[in-house]
Amino acid sequence: MRELTVNLGERSYPIYIGEGLLLEAGAYFVKHGISKKSPLLIITDENVAGKHLDTLASVLRNEDFTVATAVVPAGESSKSLSMLEQLVAKALEAGLDRKSAIVALGGGVVGDLAGFVAASYMRGIKFVQVPTTILAHDSSVGGKVAVNHPLAKNIIGAFHQPEMVLYDLETLQSLPPRDVRSGLSEVVKHGLIWDEAFAHWCGENADRLLALEPDALGYALHKGCSVKAAVVSKDERENDLRAILNLGHTIGHALEAVAGYGELLHGEAISIGMIGSAKLGLRYGAPEEVYTVTKSVLAKCGLPVKLPAEFDVDAIMEAMMHDKKFSENTMVFVVPTAIGTVEIKRDVPVAWVREIVEQLKLEA
Amino acid sequence: MRELTVNLGERSYPIYIGEGLLLEAGAYFVKHGISKKSPLLIITDENVAGKHLDTLASVLRNEDFTVATAVVPAGESSKSLSMLEQLVAKALEAGLDRKSAIVALGGGVVGDLAGFVAASYMRGIKFVQVPTTILAHDSSVGGKVAVNHPLAKNIIGAFHQPEMVLYDLETLQSLPPRDVRSGLSEVVKHGLIWDEAFAHWCGENADRLLALEPDALGYALHKGCSVKAAVVSKDERENDLRAILNLGHTIGHALEAVAGYGELLHGEAISIGMIGSAKLGLRYGAPEEVYTVTKSVLAKCGLPVKLPAEFDVDAIMEAMMHDKKFSENTMVFVVPTAIGTVEIKRDVPVAWVREIVEQLKLEA
Numbered sequence: 001m002r003e004l005t006v007n008l009g010e011r012s013y014p015i016y017i018g019e020g021l022l023l024e025a026g027a028y029f030v031k032h033g034i035s036k037k038s039p040l041l042i043i044t045d046e047n048v049a050g051k052h053l054d055t056l057a058s059v060l061r062n063e064d065f066t067v068a069t070a071v072v073p074a075g076e077s078s079k080s081l082s083m084l085e086q087l088v089a090k091a092l093e094a095g096l097d098r099k100s101a102i103v104a105l106g107g108g109v110v111g112d113l114a115g116f117v118a119a120s121y122m123r124g125i126k127f128v129q130v131p132t133t134i135l136a137h138d139s140s141v142g143g144k145v146a147v148n149h150p151l152a153k154n155i156i157g158a159f160h161q162p163e164m165v166l167y168d169l170e171t172l173q174s175l176p177p178r179d180v181r182s183g184l185s186e187v188v189k190h191g192l193i194w195d196e197a198f199a200h201w202c203g204e205n206a207d208r209l210l211a212l213e214p215d216a217l218g219y220a221l222h223k224g225c226s227v228k229a230a231v232v233s234k235d236e237r238e239n240d241l242r243a244i245l246n247l248g249h250t251i252g253h254a255l256e257a258v259a260g261y262g263e264l265l266h267g268e269a270i271s272i273g274m275i276g277s278a279k280l281g282l283r284y285g286a287p288e289e290v291y292t293v294t295k296s297v298l299a300k301c302g303l304p305v306k307l308p309a310e311f312d313v314d315a316i317m318e319a320m321m322h323d324k325k326f327s328e329n330t331m332v333f334v335v336p337t338a339i340g341t342v343e344i345k346r347d348v349p350v351a352w353v354r355e356i357v358e359q360l361k362l363e364a
Numbered sequence: 365m366r367e368l369t370v371n372l373g374e375r376s377y378p379i380y381i382g383e384g385l386l387l388e389a390g391a392y393f394v395k396h397g398i399s400k401k402s403p404l405l406i407i408t409d410e411n412v413a414g415k416h417l418d419t420l421a422s423v424l425r426n427e428d429f430t431v432a433t434a435v436v437p438a439g440e441s442s443k444s445l446s447m448l449e450q451l452v453a454k455a456l457e458a459g460l461d462r463k464s465a466i467v468a469l470g471g472g473v474v475g476d477l478a479g480f481v482a483a484s485y486m487r488g489i490k491f492v493q494v495p496t497t498i499l500a501h502d503s504s505v506g507g508k509v510a511v512n513h514p515l516a517k518n519i520i521g522a523f524h525q526p527e528m529v530l531y532d533l534e535t536l537q538s539l540p541p542r543d544v545r546s547g548l549s550e551v552v553k554h555g556l557i558w559d560e561a562f563a564h565w566c567g568e569n570a571d572r573l574l575a576l577e578p579d580a581l582g583y584a585l586h587k588g589c590s591v592k593a594a595v596v597s598k599d600e601r602e603n604d605l606r607a608i609l610n611l612g613h614t615i616g617h618a619l620e621a622v623a624g625y626g627e628l629l630h631g632e633a634i635s636i637g638m639i640g641s642a643k644l645g646l647r648y649g650a651p652e653e654v655y656t657v658t659k660s661v662l663a664k665c666g667l668p669v670k671l672p673a674e675f676d677v678d679a680i681m682e683a684m685m686h687d688k689k690f691s692e693n694t695m696v697f698v699v700p701t702a703i704g705t706v707e708i709k710r711d712v713p714v715a716w717v718r719e720i721v722e723q724l725k726l727e728a
Contacts, residue, residue: 081445092515123521157487
């Protein structure tokens with residue numbers, strides 16, 4: 001079992017990573033002061049419910065917790081105010097009070113949604129994250145929770161830190177291979193922005209990660225969470241440093257929007273985005289290996305490194321220019337200067353970005 | 365001009381109380397770091413919009429602020445998730461970014477709603493309160509913001525402190541007399557729970573307050589805000605002490621619910637509730653003046669001190685018993701032990717409360 005602490009003063013919390021933690025959930029809940037006198041609400045989605053909901057609910061009930069459950073449709077569309085209203089109704093009917101906790105069992109969508117229910121129900125109650133995807137190693141650190149508005153993603157939300165994160169590696173064993181690869185994209189990103197040795201390790205151990213070997217997976221998730229935690233601890237409210245976590249995301253978000261959300265998985269989109277950032281790094285004089293290593297590590301993890309030919313470059317540029325940080329002629333980008341080191345460039349010529357997006361179609 | 369600070373560490377903020385502050389709003393906004401580069405959104409209701417919206421918007425535009433406005437229907441029904449969604453759309457269309465501020469121009473409903481928009485838009489942006497009612501002196505201190513759910517009032521919300529409160533006494537001059545009286549109820553409450561001399565002062569100066577004499581009104585609002593600020597500073601997240609602010613509210617909320625929200629104004633309901641609390645105080649051995657002074661001060665302010673005969677005592681008791689803090693036989697009440705001092709009693713016999721509610725119909 002691996003453990004780390006996200007250091008945020010009185011809002012600090014632990015992340016436990018190991019095999020079989022779901023079966024020991026009761027003891028962890030007790031250890032972290034979750035009340036048995038007040039009911040809990042586990043929120044999960046249809047995909048995860050069939051696999052792990054009964055297990056978690058039974059384990060907690062066996063420890064004398066009072067447990068209610070809510071299952072939402074899988075996918076981004078559940079992150080809505082209408083779903084918030086339904087879940088608050090569920091919480092009221094189940095009798096949740098100010099000492100209750102909301103438990104998020106699932107990936108990033110469930111974490112974001114359940115986290116915002118916890119942040120706003122009775123002006124904020126306790127929150128426990130039980131991630132069941134690799135991608136969620138990223139979203140489970142930092143306390144950013146939100147729902148979507150018809151006009152914008154993640155625009156209604158809060159910073160609400162969990163009491164703890166319980167990461168059971170066994171829940172990852174049933175992930176579809178495409179979701180495994182997509183999740184590894186953010187793992188690699190944490191190496192690329194912060195930890196050269198770990199970035200190389202990801203390339204060298206890609207086969208073990210893709211095979212979901214528990215020891216490699218546990219190490220990678222611990223490292224990934226540690227980098228995210230280090231950044232978030234220095235900049236909880238996303239004022240400056242936290243922006244480096246967006247490596248590959250400016251192009252990546254645009255690709256997701258143009259493809260239609262869900263067509264290109266988040267990790268796939270930012271993989272292509274990180275290749276773009278590496279090419280931008282070369283323009284600013286970074287050594288060639290910034291590009292070659294980035295590309296080789298991502299490719300070894302089975303991630304796309306080339307923009308599919310059917311993407312329209314004009315549409316991608318337009319999607320990016322919606323970002324309010326950009327002026328007519330310049331954009332803000334996280335740019336690697338070496339493997340494990342990035343800088344924020346605030347005056348990247350739009351023309352360079354367009355050239356690079358066009359070149360992304362030509363990658364070998 | 366009177367000024368006080370709500371002490372909450374790095375979330376501390378000032379309250380300015382005086383005549384004509386609306387016309388000086390630009391200077392106050394600049395002084396408190398509200399950005400001119402990012403647009404502002406003033407949220408108000410239909411009643412207030414006709415009186416003060418153009419003034420505030422013009423004053424700010426003259427100082428080179430970019431100002432958007434949103435007008436919601438007056439009344440509690442605007443505190444909804446659907447209105448939140450509409451206001452977020454408005455904020456997005458107006459281009460509000462993370463450095464923007466939301467300005468609440470109005471009473472408690474507008475403050476609660478606009479405050480929750482500010483708390484959740486982009487996970488929290490700045491917030492300025494410009495209260496236009498006496499009752500809002502209470503809600504503008506403490507940072508409690510929320511919207512309602514069909515099943516429960518104020519159940520979806522946050523603690524989100526404003527950057528400042530700008531209280532222009534001139535905006536109070538056009539309040540309907542019934543709203544003036546209702547607002548004074550919370551002013552008197554702040555005396556009754558914390559400051560004996562101020563409680564007596566309210567009785568002695570009731571005529572000046574009802575006539576909206578600026579000097580008396582400014583003094584009373586400053587005192588009321590100061591008491592609220594002192595309590596909130598010691599207990600921001602409502603863990604214990606803050607409960608004393610609920611003097612009269614347990615019976616009061618039940619009366620509001622039974623009458624149908626809006627039939628009995630909030631201040632009227634808690635006035636009757638405070639008479640009930642005083643009678644409860646006598647049961648616990650408080651001196652007779654706890655009851656006589658409470659009643660005389662509230663009556664001088666033109667507030668009801670008697671429960672109208674048409675109220676059904678069973679319905680009131682049932683409404684109260686929905687509170688989860690209560691067991692089958694005992695209730696939790698804020699009980700005065702002297703004028704200016706209260707205690708929280710956690711084992712008040714339900715039978716006593718029923719007797720007192722029945723007696724409230726018989727008050728002279």
